[in-house]
Amino acid sequence: MCVPLISIDRLTISYECPTVQEAVILDSASCEIFKCVIHFLQGPNGSGKTSFFKTLLGLQSPDLKFIKVAGCETRISGRQLACQLKVSYIPQIPGEALVPDLSIMENLYLRSVLISSRDYGHVFKWLMKTSTRKQIRGFAERLTAISQAQKILKGRHRDPYQSFSGGELQILNLAAVMSVDVDLLVMDEPTGKLDKKNKIAFWNSLAELLETKKVTVLSTTHEESFLQSRVVSYPYRLLKIDNKKIVLDGSYDGSNQV
Amino acid sequence: MLYSALSEFPILAIASIGFYISLRFLQFPDLTVDASFMLGMSVLGLSLKNGYHNEMSALIMAPIVGAIVGMITGFLHTSRHLSINKFLSGMLVAFATYSVCFRMCGQADLSLYEYRSGLFLFQIFDGMPFLVEPLALTILVIMVWFSTQRLLNTPYGLAIRTAGHRPDILRVSGLNPNSFVVLGLAFSNAIVAVAGWLNAVVNRNVSLKNFGIVINVLAACLIGDFILHVVTSLFVKRRRRQTQSIFIILLSPIIGAFVYSLIKSFVIKVLSGQLTITVTTDLQLVIALCIVLAILAGKQIGRGDILMDKEGI
Numbered sequence: 001m002c003v004p005l006i007s008i009d010r011l012t013i014s015y016e017c018p019t020v021q022e023a024v025i026l027d028s029a030s031c032e033i034f035k036c037v038i039h040f041l042q043g044p045n046g047s048g049k050t051s052f053f054k055t056l057l058g059l060q061s062p063d064l065k066f067i068k069v070a071g072c073e074t075r076i077s078g079r080q081l082a083c084q085l086k087v088s089y090i091p092q093i094p095g096e097a098l099v100p101d102l103s104i105m106e107n108l109y110l111r112s113v114l115i116s117s118r119d120y121g122h123v124f125k126w127l128m129k130t131s132t133r134k135q136i137r138g139f140a141e142r143l144t145a146i147s148q149a150q151k152i153l154k155g156r157h158r159d160p161y162q163s164f165s166g167g168e169l170q171i172l173n174l175a176a177v178m179s180v181d182v183d184l185l186v187m188d189e190p191t192g193k194l195d196k197k198n199k200i201a202f203w204n205s206l207a208e209l210l211e212t213k214k215v216t217v218l219s220t221t222h223e224e225s226f227l228q229s230r231v232v233s234y235p236y237r238l239l240k241i242d243n244k245k246i247v248l249d250g251s252y253d254g255s256n257q258v
Numbered sequence: 259m260l261y262s263a264l265s266e267f268p269i270l271a272i273a274s275i276g277f278y279i280s281l282r283f284l285q286f287p288d289l290t291v292d293a294s295f296m297l298g299m300s301v302l303g304l305s306l307k308n309g310y311h312n313e314m315s316a317l318i319m320a321p322i323v324g325a326i327v328g329m330i331t332g333f334l335h336t337s338r339h340l341s342i343n344k345f346l347s348g349m350l351v352a353f354a355t356y357s358v359c360f361r362m363c364g365q366a367d368l369s370l371y372e373y374r375s376g377l378f379l380f381q382i383f384d385g386m387p388f389l390v391e392p393l394a395l396t397i398l399v400i401m402v403w404f405s406t407q408r409l410l411n412t413p414y415g416l417a418i419r420t421a422g423h424r425p426d427i428l429r430v431s432g433l434n435p436n437s438f439v440v441l442g443l444a445f446s447n448a449i450v451a452v453a454g455w456l457n458a459v460v461n462r463n464v465s466l467k468n469f470g471i472v473i474n475v476l477a478a479c480l481i482g483d484f485i486l487h488v489v490t491s492l493f494v495k496r497r498r499r500q501t502q503s504i505f506i507i508l509l510s511p512i513i514g515a516f517v518y519s520l521i522k523s524f525v526i527k528v529l530s531g532q533l534t535i536t537v538t539t540d541l542q543l544v545i546a547l548c549i550v551l552a553i554l555a556g557k558q559i560g561r562g563d564i565l566m567d568k569e570g571i
Contacts, residue, residue: 057430082432089430099423101283102416103503110416114431158503 002034004070005184005216006081008246011066013051025051027244033184038210038217038234042249043241049220052241053188056218057089058082085184088115088177092189094169098161105157108176109139116180142179148205149175167198171205178209187219203231210234260520261388262527267519268395269457272402273471274478274511276449279406281479282507284422284442289348290331292472293355294324294447298454303363303464311373313459317452324451325444327355332440359466368464379459395460402449403512407504409445415504418442450475474518477549482514484553521548 010028025048033039043049054060056067058078065075069084081087088111091097098107140157143149152168161169170190177185191199206217207230238249273295280288301323302316310316334340334347342350360366370377383391409415418438420427425435458464486509490502525544 059426059429079429079432082430087430087432089426097424097427099420099427101419101423101507106416110413110420111427113413114417114427114433 002037004032005035006070006085007032007068008056009066009068009075011052011055011064013048013055013064024244026241026246029241029244029246031239031246033216033218034237035216036214036235038231038236039219039239040236041218041220041239041241041246043220047241048244049241050188052246053186053218053220056081057087057186086115086180086182087184087186088182090170090173090177090185090187090190092192094166094173094193095161097173098169100160100162103158104153104161104164104172105136105140107161108143108172108179109136111173111176112139112142112180115177115182139179143172143175147208148201167194167201170194170198170202174202174205174209178213178215181213182215185215185217185219187217189220191221207231207234260523261392263516263519263523264389264392264396265460266523267516268392268399269453269460270474270478270519271399271512271515272456273450273453273475274482274515275402275406275508276446276453277472277475278479278482278508278511279410279418279446279449280443281476282483283410283419284439284446286335286344286422286439286443287348287476288328288331288443288446289345289472290327290351290355290443290447291348291450291475292469293352293359294327294451295454295457295471296359296466296469297323297327297355298451298456299458299464300359300362300466301451302455302458303368306368306370306373306464307364311377313377313379313455317455320451320455321448324454325448327351327451328443328445328447329440331447332436332443336436336439356466356469363464363466366466370458370462370464377459391460395456398456399512402452403508406449407508410504410508414441418445478514478518479511480514481517481549481552482510482512485513485517486510517552518549521545521552524548 008029008031010030011026012024012028013026014024016023029052041049041052051060055064056078058081060078063077063079065077065080067076067078067081068074069076069081076084089097097111098104099110102110136157140153143153148171152164152172156163164172174190191202194202209215210217210231239246240249241247273291277288277291280286280291298320301320302313305312305316305319331347331351334342334350335344340347383394410419417428417433418441421435421438421442428435428438486502486506522541522545525541525548
């Protein structure tokens, strides 16, 4: 049942600090990410969750080679992974993934275009495809997979993203990246800045999307609000960072835990 | 007064559109603009001296050469081994390009009247009523404005607009934001080179002596931003305020260029007659004072924070 999508192979992340001689965050940590399973990564602050994600996404230098894609023996780096799989990212602060100069719909449209960019990655096709109002309206119709996204966006298509609340933006981010086919969705504490009501709304929106799409999710969270939401009806795994390794967390006993 | 403003503003407007792309969307105050403006002129000079007595061949070459210069600046800034500061990389390329311009032209002044028999614009506009040429150039500005906003509205253009603010979005999707910075700089310098070509054609003179067009262009961009801000804060209610579309955003360098050249010609024509200032030396001082006064007046009306403050330009 569990088919691995990628596996993390002996990843070591270390920083050189002026005070401490060398801070090792992860020491040859290995784990497997299964297809169509939600992975929750837990750990206290400073245990290296964000560093791990940034290295996985290729945002951090040095660009380490530690990922093995299923069925392939060579190790690749985060940046190469982004070229092979359709990776999408939702940061903790929703504004980090939105451009201040563009309206909310242009932002969401851009993100969906970028994820599917390798499907038509040629310059001329890109140049021909003008994001006219018609295009954006067509895209807006695809966004309505989440009932809440539809509610939020009603009559506000051209507003700047700063006029939306954090919870609304996270749900819109989720709707945008899920409007196209994504292989791996990485979320770095997507509900970190939200209150309890919005947290549950966010996880419920995720569950709503997972009913129609097969996506592998990798997310960090401090909270247990996801356990109260509908996400638990979907196969999930709990991982935690313990003693500089990524290990399976057996403290929860969900029926759908893989 | 209006006539001299009208004949000067199209050149400044096109150059401002080019500069505005790098300033606003890439967050890159690109000093190369100064050199690529001159490069556009000297391409015309080079082609005339080498027997191509037609300005249209230079019009094709100017944006290509400008784009190359912009790419060099982008490369110096984004290259992993160099990663030179934005200002310094622009300045280095600008200085290098000045030398290249002189080498291309051979002399600092080249009058186009020597080649008038072959030049297309001379044959059309000489002998026309005197407002025809500025109007034709204004139509050219509108064409540049329209095609630029169209290009920036493609997914490619959206990616360029992202590269300056949020490069990580591009990186996650497996694209290199640096290549979009280089592309954007090439695009902006190509437009500025066209403005340089236009400057030579309109003034009938390839003059490599006027450095510092970048200051005029920057002033035009800031004034335009500012005017647009005041207008929106006066006429659009705060609750109804939406993101300006690229259509409107690109209007601001054009408006700014027009107002700037209006101020400039006002100073030259009106003030120099009434006050005893010598035009050539005190002109810049008076223009600077006028701009400061205009912004002060507008800030009283607008009562809001203006874009320049927020973006930290």
